[in-house]
Amino acid sequence: MQKFKPDNFKRSVYLAVGVFAVVVALIKGVYGPGETQTIELNRPGEQVQQVDKEGFKLIHATVTRVPDGDTVYIKTSNGREERVRLLGIDAPEGKMPYGNKSRDNLYRMLKMNGFKAEVAYREKDQYGRLVGKLMTDGNDLNYAQVRDGYAWVYTPYVKDMMSSDRMVYRDAESAARREKLGLWQDPNPERPWEWRRAHPRAN
Template sequence: MKNNGNFKNAGSSRAKTWRNILLILGAVALIASYIADIRDPHPGMETQDNRPFVEQALKDGFQTLHARVTRVADGDTVYIKDDEGKEARVRLLGIDAPESKQAYGVQSAEHLKRNLRDAEYHVQVIYRGRDQYGRIIGKLVADGKDLNLDQVSTGNAWVYRNYLKDLQPGDKNLYLKAEDNARAKRIGLWADPNPQNPRDWRREHPRN
């Protein structure tokens, strides 16, 4: 009888140990899931929404990457971190927004921030390469919206005509038409009857 009691106690102890292990593993899985949700509460959503843009970009010979915007420098420049943790600066292709110290510069940057906030700062970057400063020159797409085009259509940036040739084939006319519409409606920076082009402002305010 004494031996049977020992066997029962040993079996009960092993069962408790396994239960504890399973509880710990369950807790670890729950914590890992919670952390993943914090990092990306809607995994894959952006890629799904942006798929038409990505497919067209690949057809046009562009590259794409998924990233999270970490900082907005101004209305046409952001800092990103990609899925591998690599950081980069992105200059928005085909547009030229007012500089930070220029008239309407703050409003332009704020408009871009609002769009990024709505997308929880997740973007698809569509690009061909980098410029002489090491910046990625590309288009930001978030929740199925071309943010470069949106900056132009809402009167928060000019079309950068010097670089129209670098746009995707289908974007050139879209961007030009968007600027014409914003100008005609006098929205955003076009509320000023004579807004200063950022290129001219930079010429008058060279960096030391």
């Protein structure tokens, strides 16, 4: 039976400490002081191929303005300007609590991709807006707004969403509620559709 040698034990300890130090140094080198990992926007199962499969049209554009958390203005590749309403979600209005934070969250995600975006839509609504899914490099920003706690799933329009999105969006809202993210820090946040009914002139 081999006898225990203190020197061998010391070597093992030093080796473990050295490995740990290297790992820490690598992490600091990648992220830098005070930095964190890049925010992951992709959601499970997100596939741009859904667009053709479910009858959506896809256009590539540059986002020129973000007035609130569920609306953007875009310029298409042929120079046409369009207003886009994000399908299946409803964000706080600008004058509501969390309205500015919701807008800022959407703006930040768009900025990460240089404001280049894709819009998957079927048709325009009665106000002449494109109603669809806003994506950056395949990342679903409608979903991200719900996931981050800055928008509700807009029940009246769930039927118009891609079939694979419906339950995923609902699950994201439930998770945001549980974790008290964004507007869910308020135990009873006012719903934007109720706010609009109470403030018709502000719409």
